Each structure stands twice: as C-alpha cells, then as structure tokens.
Amino acid sequence: xxxxxxxxxxxxxEACDALAAHGAETRLLAGGTDLLIELRRGSKKAPRVxxxxxxxxxxxxxxxxxxxxxxxxxxTHAELARSExxxxxxxxxxxxxxxxxxxxxxxxxxxxxxxxxxxxCADTVPPLIALGATVALQSKAGCRELALADxxxxxxxxxxxxxELLTAVRFPKPGPGARSAFIKLGRRNAxxxxxxxxxxxxxxxxxxxxxxxxxxxxxxxxxxxxVTEAERLxxxxxxxxxxxxxxxxxxxxEMIKATGRRWSTEYKEPGYxxxxxxxxxxxxxxxxHEPARPPAGPPGPLGHQVRL
Amino acid sequence: xxxxxxxxxxxxxxxxxxxxxxGECGACTVLLDGEPVNSCLVLAPQIAGRQVLTVEGLAPEGxxxxxxxxxxxxxxxxxxxxxxxxxxxxxxxxxxxxxxxEGEIRRAISGNLCRCTGYQQIVxxxxxxxxx
Ligand SMILES: Cc1cc2nc3c(=O)[nH]c(=O)nc-3n(C[C@H](O)[C@H](O)[C@H](O)COP(=O)(O)OP(=O)(O)OC[C@H]3O[C@@H](n4cnc5c(N)ncnc54)[C@H](O)[C@@H]3O)c2cc1C
Ligand code: FES
Ligand code: FES
Numbered sequence: 227x228x229x230x231x232x233x234x235x236x237x238x239x240e241a242c243d244a245l246a247a248h249g250a251e252t253r254l255l256a257g258g259t260d261l262l263i264e265l266r267r268g269s270k271k272a273p274r275v276x277x278x279x280x281x282x283x284x285x286x287x288x289x290x291x292x293x294x295x296x297x298x299x300x301x302t303h304a305e306l307a308r309s310e311x312x313x314x315x316x317x318x319x320x321x322x323x324x325x326x327x328x329x330x331x332x333x334x335x336x337x338x339x340x341x342x343x344x345x346x347c348a349d350t351v352p353p354l355i356a357l358g359a360t361v362a363l364q365s366k367a368g369c370r371e372l373a374l375a376d377x378x379x380x381x382x383x384x385x386x387x388x389x390e391l392l393t394a395v396r397f398p399k400p401g402p403g404a405r406s407a408f409i410k411l412g413r414r415n416a417x418x419x420x421x422x423x424x425x426x427x428x429x430x431x432x433x434x435x436x437x438x439x440x441x442x443x444x445x446x447x448x449x450x451x452x453v454t455e456a457e458r459l460x461x462x463x464x465x466x467x468x469x470x471x472x473x474x475x476x477x478x479x480e481m482i483k484a485t486g487r488r489w490s491t492e493y494k495e496p497g498y499x500x501x502x503x504x505x506x507x508x509x510x511x512x513x514x515h516e517p518a519r520p521p522a523g524p525p526g527p528l529g530h531q532v533r534l
Numbered sequence: 535x536x537x538x539x540x541x542x543x544x545x546x547x548x549x550x551x552x553x554x555x556x557g558e559c560g561a562c563t564v565l566l567d568g569e570p571v572n573s574c575l576v577l578a579p580q581i582a583g584r585q586v587l588t589v590e591g592l593a594p595e596g597x598x599x600x601x602x603x604x605x606x607x608x609x610x611x612x613x614x615x616x617x618x619x620x621x622x623x624x625x626x627x628x629x630x631x632x633x634x635x636e637g638e639i640r641r642a643i644s645g646n647l648c649r650c651t652g653y654q655q656i657v658x659x660x661x662x663x664x665x666x
Contacts, residue, residue, distance in 0.1 A: 232579055234579065234582075263575070266536075266556070304569070327557070327645065328645020329570050329623065330563055330570050330571050330572045333566075334571050
C-alpha cells in the first residue's frame with residue numbers, strides 16, 4: 227500500500243468541504259471491500275488522501291417517506307438483505323444483496339460503494355434500475371438528482387464529479403400490483419461475482435394484464451440498460467410461462483446484438499432462456515431473505531443463486 | 535495499514551491468518567462489533583471505538599471455547615490454517631442463531647475456504663456445538 231493521508235469525517239458537510247479542498251486526489255472509503263483491494267494493488271493513480279465516510283451517520287439506514295424508499299449509501303448488503311421494508315416493497319433488491327460475496331463481504335460492503343465503483347457485475351444496480359431509482363449527488367456547491375440509469379458512462383466510470391458525494395438512493399414504492407424477481411448466475415454458490423443476472427419488475431392491472439415491465443440484465447451489456455424490446459413483448463399480456471420464455475429469448479438476442487458473440491455467450495444465452503421461466507416473478511412477499519435477527523452480525527442465505 | 539497487519543505485525547496476535555488479502559479466503563476473519571469481517575479489507579483506523587474479537591479472545595483463560603472443543607472432537611482442523619476464521623464465523627452464527635440448520639451453517643461459513651477437510655467435519659462440529 228502506498229502511503230496516503232487518512233481523514234475521517236462524520237457529517238456530509240465535512241465530507242463536502244474535504245472534497246472541495248482536495249477532491250481530485252481523494253478516494254472515498256465506505257466499506258472498503260473494493261477500495262482496499264485497489265490500494266493494495268497499488269495502481270499508478272494511488273490517491274493522496276483517503277476520506278473515510280463510514281462514520282457519517284446521516285448516510286446510513288433505510289427510510290420510508292411517503293411514496294418513496296430512501297437508502298443511505300452506507301447501508302450494507304447485510305442490512306439490505308434483512309430489511310423488512312425491502313422485503314415488503316423491493317424483495318428483488320434484498321435478494322440481490324443476499325447473494326453478494328460472503329457474509330463477511332455483506333457485513334462491510336455498502337450499496338453506495340457498489341454503485342459508485344460501477345463494476346459491470348455490481349449486483350444491486352440492476353434491481354435498483356428496475357425499481358426506477360434516482361441518486362442524489364452532493365457537493366459544496368449544491369445537490370443534484372439523476373436517474374441511476376444515467377449515472378454510468380462505462381464500467382468503472384460514473385458521471386459524478388471529483389467533488390461529489392453520493393448521499394442518497396431513492397425509489398418509488400411499487401404499487402400493490404407489482405411483481406419482481408432477481409436471478410443471478412454465478413460459478414459457485416458463495417463468492418460468485420455475477421457472470422450474469424437479471425432484475426425484472428412487472429406491474430399488473432386489475433384485470434391481471436401486464437401494464438408496465440422493466441427488465442434490467444446485469445453483467446451482460448457494456449453498461450446497464452433496460453431491454454425495452456423485451457419489455458414491449460410483455461405489455462398488455464397475461465403473465466405466464468410461454469410469454470416469459472419469449473421475453474427471455476428477446477433479452478438474449480439483444481445481448482448478442484449489443485456485444486457480439488463472445489466466449490461467454492454460449493452459457494449466457496441459454497441462461498436467459500432458462501431464467502425467464504421463473505414462476506410469474508414472485509409477488510411482493512417474503513421469499514429468500516435473510517431472517518430477522520438481533521443487531522449483531524448475520525450470515526444469511528444466498529438468495530437465488532443458480533449453479534452452472 | 536489494514537486491520538490484519540495491525541493485529542499480526544503490530545500487536546503480535548498471529549492467530550488471525552493471512553491468506554489471499556483480497557477478501558476471498560476468510561482466513562483473516564475477525565468479529566467487528568459481533569459481525570464477521572475480512573480483516574484484510576478493514577483499514578486499521580476504521581476500528582476506532584469498536585470491538586474486535588480475534589481467535590485469541592475466544593477461549594476463556596486456560597480453557598477452550600465449546601466450538602474449539604467440538605472442532606477437536608470432530609477432527610475439523612487439519613492443517614489449521616482456516617480454523618481461526620471458521621471458529622469466528624461459527625461464533626457469529628451461533629450468537630444470533632443458536633440452533634442453525636445445516637444449510638444455515640454452510641451459508642455462515644461460505645466465506646471461509648478450507649483446502650483440507652472438505653467441510654464435512656467442520657459442519658458437523660458446528661452442529662454439535664450448537665446442540666450442546
Ligand atoms: C471477495 C469479494 C466478493 C465480492 N462479491 C461481490 C458480489 O457478489 N456482487 C457485487 O456486486 N460485488 C461484490 N464485491 C464487490 C464489493 O464488495 C461491492 O461492490 C461493495 O458494495 C462495495 O462497497 P464498499 O462500501 O465496500 O465500497 P468501497 O470499497 O468503500 O468503495 C468503492 C468505491 O466507491 C466509492 N464510494 C463509496 N461510497 C461512496 C459515496 N457515498 N459517494 C461517492 N463514492 C463512493 C469509493 O470511493 C470507491 O471508489 C465483492 C468483493 C470482494 C472483495
Ligand atoms: S486474507 Fe483476508 S480474506 Fe483472505
Ligand atoms: S484445515 Fe487446512 S485449510 Fe482448513
């Protein structure tokens with residue numbers, strides 16, 4: 227590890243001041259599960275300052291306010307996975323978090339770090355995009371809010387400026403007719419970085435027909451994007467197996483169009499076909515979340531992971 | 535400096551093992567305020583004001599922790615390199631879930647690699663310790 231100056235801050239205002247002073251030479255430290263590996267690797271762009279934001283209390287926790295759910299960026303994957311609120315309103319996000327890394331990684335890794343690191347395999351991003359999430363970026367100059375889907379330029383690069391801090395992730399509570407699913411294909415059951423995942427949200431009308439569909443694959447396209455061609459197939463239809471299979475085929479086709487055939491295509495393609503056969507995407511009710519537990523540390527179930 | 539180096543090199547607590555240093559093997563697992571973490575991925579100053587439990591603090595003075603007894607009984611430590619981390623992951627599990635299922639035990643140690651045992655004895659040892 228190359229030497230650096232370590233600064234710990236405890237409020238958003240302090241963090242913004244520090245970023246205004248030396249943003250360009252600074253790296254933010256939340257859970258450290260990505261950053262410490264980078265620091266150890268000692269890349270050429272080693273930061274002069276590591277700004278520890280892990281003690282900023284106003285950036286932690288999950289809150290419900292009116293029609294929205296707000297996640298503090300310091301919320302850990304373990305907290306996402308065991309949240310009652312997410313179990314009710316966004317089970318696909320809890321499941322995605324429960325499938326990340328290992329208990330140790332889930333205890334430290336945060337949703338803010340997962341988003342801002344912007345790896346193509348970041349597991350919380352597809353569900354959050356499917357949920358229609360926005361992110362708040364704060365600097366000394368002010369705060370701006372943008373759609374999460376618009377935050378990314380390419381893998382490992384976001385549109386956030388060097389003096390900006392991610393302070394909140396927000397999404398509207400899905401209505402009572404919502405159905406969702408998150409599916410991850412890893413190479414083995416633990417510590418499997420996503421080779422392939424897909425998050426899907428459906429809204430059903432009173433007559434049971436699909437009125438809205440959002441399908442976001444992870445680790446499949448150069449950046450995250452909704453697969454509108456596949457979504458369109460679902461609109462106005464009754465949910466069911468053959469329909470999901472054809473939507474799955476569409477996702478595969480679009481993936482191949484966007485990336486060309488690669489060595490991994492052979493298994494990614496059937497992956498989508500198979501995974502769109504899930505049971506009408508489960509309703510918003512408890513499934514494979516981590517169990518509720520007392521405050522100290524939880525290892526929890528790994529969510530839906532499918533072994534290859 | 536990371537917490538792992540602080541423990542081993544500065545404090546002389548060599549029970550915590552250094553394997554991959556990239557969060558994958560779990561040999562460096564310690565409990566931070568009761569939660570299992572990879573000490574190789576915690577920057578040392580981040581523990582200010584928090585409680586760290588290493589394998590050295592597991593057993594009462596002059597004795598063994600019930601999990602350690604059970605690991606011995608089940609031949610669950612072969613080379614022993616993974617054992618401190620396994621014990622701490624198992625302790626974290628039993629602290630919040632005293633009667634785990636086999637599946638819950640396997641998930642709880644899914645971030646701890648063992649190249650020797652094939653895990654069977656480890657799972658059995660944790661199961662037995664939870665029952666006693
Ligand atoms: C063994 C292992 C397994 C893993 N498995 C998975 C997996 O299955 N799925 C997955 O998605 N990821 C996985 N990861 C990656 C990692 O754990 C996650 O991306 C995690 O969410 C990162 O969060 P963090 O808080 O640890 O980030 P940090 O390392 O603290 O930060 C990561 C980056 O984000 C920036 N950052 C952090 N917070 C903010 C903020 N509030 N505002 C602006 N910038 C910020 C930092 O400057 C840094 O560049 C794994 C990592 C390891 C080591
Ligand atoms: S040494 Fe920390 S996980 Fe391997
Ligand atoms: S006993 Fe040798 S690694 Fe587990």
